[in-house]
Amino acid sequence: MIERGIYALPCGVDFPRELVAGLIARMQDQPPEAMARVRLYLNSGRMLRRVREEFDLHGARFLPQLKLVTDLGRAPVRGLPPAEPALRRRLELAQLVAGLVDRLPGFEAGHGIFGLADSLATLMAEMQSEGVTPDDLEALEIADTHAQHWRLSLDFIRIVARYFEADATPDAEARQRRVVEQIIADWAEAGPTDPIIVAGSTGSRGATGLFMQAVARLPQGALVLPGFDFSMPAHAWNSLKSGTFPIEDHPQYRYRAMLDALEATPADVTRWHHRPEPSPERNALISLALRPAPVTDQWMQEGAHLPDLVAACEDLTLIEARDPRAEANAIALILREAAENGTSTALITPDRMLTRRVAVALDRWGIIPDDSAGQPLQQTAPGRLLRHLAAMRGEALTLDGLLILLKHPLTATGSTMRGTHLRYTRELELDLRKRGPAFPDHAALVAWAKRYDDKPDYLDKLTWANWLGAFFPLLEAPYEMPLGECVTHHLALAAHLATGPDGTVEASELWLQDGGREAFRVFSELAREAVHGGAYTRASYADLVNHLLQGSMTRAGLAAHRDITIFGALEARVQGAELVILAGLNEGSWPEAPDPDPWLSRQMRLQAGLLLPERQTGLSAHDFQQAVGAPRVVLTRARRDAEAETVPSRWVNRMVNLMSGLPDKRGPEALAKMRERGAKWLGLASSLDRPQGETKPARRPSPRPPVEARPKDLSVTQVKTLIRDPYAIYARKVLKLYPLNPLRPEPDPLLRGNVLHEIVERFVRQRPEDEDPALGEARLIAIAEDVLREEVPWPSVQRLWLARITKIARRFAVDEAARAKLGTPAIIEEKTGLPLPDLDFKLTAKPDRIDILENGLSRIYDYKSGSPPSAGEMIHFDKQMLLEAAMVTRGAFKQIGPREVEGMTYIRLGGEGETAHHTTTVEFKPRGGETQTETAEEAWAKFCKLVATYMKPAQGFTARRAMHGAQDRSDYDQLSRYGEWELSETPDGEDLT
Structure with missing residues (x-):
């Protein structure tokens, strides 16, 4: 028989199992059908399933009426309309928040409009559940500190007061409370004759607590509280109410508040079932460790x-x-052993990143855990695709953005060309990385396809390129659109990509599997409620999509291991595992830091009767206390995360400090044994990543390929590389390895140099005779604008580089006018080559400009976007100008024939536009050393000797032989495994065949 009272089960017991066992024991003297008249209200769907499973284990019998406390608000009540959909309420609030933000810029800092709308919806739901109205907020006393912000918050909350009016459509929380109040009113007139039990809830929410109090007052009403601390003395219970602020972060605080409301004491709580907890001694230790600060x-x-x-x-x-x-x-590893031994094990943590790491580690053994929380929708394939498209709407599609979409696992799944699509994607990537453009368009895709017009699959490539090209105009979107049009446009983009060149969206995998079905539900609801959403900008719509996807969960449809389960912290009361792992026990992770409330301060919440931020910490503490009482427990934490040292969870910290201070009870010894058992698993874990056998670091490479495989030509600009990093020449010329351009092209120094050279080349070729410097300056700027518009697709960079060119335009025009009086350009950007005597080798060059002077001599010009090389660099490393001069004297350029060189000039197209003049002899005086000189002829002789040396079989191509600085990077550092060897290390020559 069910007697009126407040019952509980201690920490560590299998709550669903003991709840059922206790209920059967109390009903054993009743006829079988009496059980069917019992109404049993549970706190969650998982608890309900566990309870039903436990009843099944007791054989065929009548079951009680199993209900959820959270479903009370769905009961039909005369005069009370159904609850307004949560999404509709959030969309309406988002419009109000947007209006506030327009009037008060900066109010939304750190939250975003939809984030503020979410927090406001949460506040309103809490007010409804706790029975707090906007009128109650009017009486709040606002402290002087930050008073203006809180007054603005209250002013805004007044705007939403209409949602609290009696005739307003209630939200789910408001309807829940009204239904509970109606139930209590009905019970006051005629109480129920059948037993009613509420089990598994702590009563932390206002409406739920109100219902539990009403049930506890019924003649046959009973509460069964989970994780009640029977060992906590009276003075500790009394301390939970001491001071101005209640100690809501204590695990037992919610029970103290419930008992106070029922005018009861902890001594009035009775054990529901007398089966002892797994370890009463451990429970006593944890209870003492978690005592509130005052005691x-x-x-x-x-x-x-x-x-x-x-x-x-x-x-x-x-x-x-x-x-x-x-x-x-x-x-x-612990879970793997449990799976092998058939031990039921639960991993409990609120850290979803940690659970993902564990799931990946288990995958190496083919173990799939049963993850009760599931996977956030935004991390599923449909969620990622929809999130990417929401962020890309209306934006120019970059190369990396295009490849993200093309390589997505759902793209072209509705087509028979999925395999071909992936192959074409790889080919297109290599082509666009090599040729560009940075922002691909339909024309670039068609041009790529037409380069294969002599191949058998040309028409297929063209069809694929046209299908993809049709996506670009679809991507265009105005800055602001009604929400319904945003959704329609967004889904049309997803459908086009998923369909593929010759398929249908129905045949695609876009809305299949668990993630697809949940995404379809979310966006169907969004489309249905969009009429209440107003207009959205592209950025605010992307923010809305991120929030919706992040707030939805989906469970994998794969067959999970029956003994390995992952729970969130709240579900600690449901599990009944033999082994429990409490993971991520660091401050900020477990317990999680309370979310900041942008609407009400802590003092204002206390005055209004709302819950303090510490409530969530207290609920987490209760989950911890409940779980740590299991038969076998493993506590885990990481001493460091990706950023800094971590702080142990306050509960672990208290437990460790308490045990360390009890040597008479062998506390330090017990703590050492706990850590020793943990160290065993850490040692096994470290061996997982330890390579088998000894791995020696690579030696500094100096490969010696066969002479016939060695380079047969070099450009004058590559001579510097041969001197400084011969290995790079080997990799490029012998191995034919070329570095890929970045996945996201950027306005780098290489592009800047190419653009400046193009500007100067056009300026010189089109220069009229006797041009006035002022006209030359204007013409240079006009040419720069044209070239930048053609070659640089970033408007901001165009303006920045044009400003730099304008800065030097006057000086450059004046210098060009002076150079025009000295000679005439004869060679501009023309490539030629010159064989080396007695060697099967050719030196090539493409000088920026060579002028023929009035005296018949020549002068070589080279344009630099950065600083020109110093005289010392020209003598020892940067041989470009000296070798070009030697080539001119040997007649390498047929247009001008063999000709003496008067000098060489570097023209800087940056900074102040300064020039560096040299004769055919370069002079360099090192600090504290003798003056060094080198002529073009000497440079040529040294170069011939250098090439002859590298044509010898014994000469290797040493990596990073003489880099300018240790921090300079080579395109082939990864290939040479630089970092495993030092620059001071002797090269390891290796003969290759």
């Missing part, structure tokens, strides 16, 4: 009454890993 000074007094801690903590393991990866690997 922790009694640790030493009450600690003396604790049992021997080595025995109490025998089944407790503490893992303190160096980083999250090591933590995840250790957990995965």
